[in-house]
Amino acid sequence: MHFTAETSSNGVVERDFTVGEVTGVLWSPASGSDRTPLVLMGHGGGTHKKAPGMVGRAHRFVTNCGFNVASIDAPGHGGRPRTAVDEREIAELQQAMAAGEPVGPIVVRYNAHLADRAVPEWQATLDALQKLPEIGAEGPVGYFGLTMGTAIGVPLTAIEPRITAAVFGIFWHESLAETAMQITIPVEFVLQWDDEHIPRQSGLALFDAFASKEKTLHANAGRHKELPRFEADSAVRFFARHLGRAGTSPA
Amino acid sequence: MHFTAETSSNGVVERDFTVGEVTGVLWSPASGSDRTPLVLMGHGGGTHKKAPGMVGRAHRFVTNCGFNVASIDAPGHGGRPRTAVDEREIAELQQAMAAGEPVGPIVVRYNAHLADRAVPEWQATLDALQKLPEIGAEGPVGYFGLTMGTAIGVPLTAIEPRITAAVFGIFWHESLAETAMQITIPVEFVLQWDDEHIPRQSGLALFDAFASKEKTLHANAGRHKELPRFEADSAVRFFARHLGRAGTSPA
Numbered sequence: 001m002h003f004t005a006e007t008s009s010n011g012v013v014e015r016d017f018t019v020g021e022v023t024g025v026l027w028s029p030a031s032g033s034d035r036t037p038l039v040l041m042g043h044g045g046g047t048h049k050k051a052p053g054m055v056g057r058a059h060r061f062v063t064n065c066g067f068n069v070a071s072i073d074a075p076g077h078g079g080r081p082r083t084a085v086d087e088r089e090i091a092e093l094q095q096a097m098a099a100g101e102p103v104g105p106i107v108v109r110y111n112a113h114l115a116d117r118a119v120p121e122w123q124a125t126l127d128a129l130q131k132l133p134e135i136g137a138e139g140p141v142g143y144f145g146l147t148m149g150t151a152i153g154v155p156l157t158a159i160e161p162r163i164t165a166a167v168f169g170i171f172w173h174e175s176l177a178e179t180a181m182q183i184t185i186p187v188e189f190v191l192q193w194d195d196e197h198i199p200r201q202s203g204l205a206l207f208d209a210f211a212s213k214e215k216t217l218h219a220n221a222g223r224h225k226e227l228p229r230f231e232a233d234s235a236v237r238f239f240a241r242h243l244g245r246a247g248t249s250p251a
Numbered sequence: 252m253h254f255t256a257e258t259s260s261n262g263v264v265e266r267d268f269t270v271g272e273v274t275g276v277l278w279s280p281a282s283g284s285d286r287t288p289l290v291l292m293g294h295g296g297g298t299h300k301k302a303p304g305m306v307g308r309a310h311r312f313v314t315n316c317g318f319n320v321a322s323i324d325a326p327g328h329g330g331r332p333r334t335a336v337d338e339r340e341i342a343e344l345q346q347a348m349a350a351g352e353p354v355g356p357i358v359v360r361y362n363a364h365l366a367d368r369a370v371p372e373w374q375a376t377l378d379a380l381q382k383l384p385e386i387g388a389e390g391p392v393g394y395f396g397l398t399m400g401t402a403i404g405v406p407l408t409a410i411e412p413r414i415t416a417a418v419f420g421i422f423w424h425e426s427l428a429e430t431a432m433q434i435t436i437p438v439e440f441v442l443q444w445d446d447e448h449i450p451r452q453s454g455l456a457l458f459d460a461f462a463s464k465e466k467t468l469h470a471n472a473g474r475h476k477e478l479p480r481f482e483a484d485s486a487v488r489f490f491a492r493h494l495g496r497a498g499t500s501p502a
Contacts, residue, residue: 217470221463
């Protein structure tokens with residue numbers, strides 16, 4: 001892991017890093033403390049590790065809970081090179097959107113492909129993060145990711161025992177339900193009740209698939225991109241409950 | 252409105268009252284302040300205005316938000332006299348439970364009957380409460396009620412413009428969906444994903460029926476009586492968002 005840049009604002013230190021070819025960012029409390037909980041954040045399709053919503057959520061997690069928060073660019077995203085598959089799938093997606101055709105089948109297929117590439121990248125990143133003294137190998141780890149962040153996060157969480165609580169949502173069930181059945185950690189799952197892309201029953205089926213004894217669905221009135229801002233605060237409380245605040249045991 | 256008893260604990264004043272034949276209780280901040288928001292709380296079937304869950308929630312609302320909180324005993328509940336209809340319906344319910352038969356049809360029918368009696372009682376109570384200087388006629392009013400508290404609260408809210416935000420849940424859609432379609436205020440709606448009494452699709456249909464532009468479903472893994480305690484905190488935040496904290500405008 002190489003740190004390549006560092007800035008600081010409002011009590012949050014932001015450090016860019018690379019792990020091999022993967023570009024990432026780590027947000028930490030400026031006050032500093034050892035072995036604080038870590039939240040991994042996966043971004044949505046077509047965006048990147050420092051999209052405004054990602055930065056806003058990271059600051060909430062650091063400021064309210066004292067967590068470390070890490071995000072990496074997905075393959076083909078955030079300036080990372082695109083493969084021929086990336087180019088072809090993105091072109092198909094743009095054509096479907098321009099023609100007003102359903103994007104679901106393309107997103108489901110392409111994001112499953114991206115997950116195959118991204119899961120080992122997340123695992124290598126987590127290995128590297130846990131070697132930092134401010135994180136360590138013993139602390140609790142959460143995962144937050146919606147849309148494409150769910151498409152990558154569900155298979156990651158299913159094979160990664162270090163992740164002990166997760167927020168997912170806003171995705172189709174077809175490619176993920178079988179994998180979700182292997183997940184037993186606490187899950188908060190959001191969906192948009194009037195999503196124009198994801199059929200309601202598909203989102204409900206994905207929530208239903210998780211084997212977790214503690215799981216909560218938050219379904220809000222509104223379209224695909226209208227997730228209410230108060231859900232960001234809910235995710236903060238979810239992780240505070242399950243990861244514990246910095247320096248305390250999980251409650 | 253006659254106050255019949257007063258106690259105080261942990262900064263919360265609890266005053267029993269009567270409005271006509273209706274028995275109620277009002278919880279208020281011991282510090283006292285004028286024209287603070289009011290939350291009406293309807294209790295569940297077979298319980299009463301001071302059931303432990305009611306008292307716990309009331310203290311949360313008063314302590315965290317500075318609200319006044321009022322609850323009244325439903326007809327035939329909490330020591331209020333039972334009619335011949337009450338006796339017959341309760342006997343049928345007990346027989347069905349003892350025989351392991353579905354209780355839904357009986358609860359739906361009996362609670363619709365109780366709502367007819369309870370709605371005017373709630374309106375008279377609200378009239379009386381708004382004459383108190385610490386509440387006043389101008390402040391925002393919320394309604395909280397699950398199970399039977401929803402069966403009574405939905406028709407109350409549909410005809411009562413003074414109620415501007417409501418938490419409902421854990422009830423069947425059959426008797427309430429049509430009325431819910433008249434409700435446009437912000438709603439938080441809870442249901443239990445593995446409810447052994449209420450079919451999942453029935454609960455989802457009731458949530459779907461509300462005409463509210465802002466509505467949120469919180470569905471938790473677990474059976475009918477296993478609502479997680481963190482939902483009580485969520486209701487506090489919902490009302491803090493929509494009613495404003497005491498002395499502040501709604502945010």
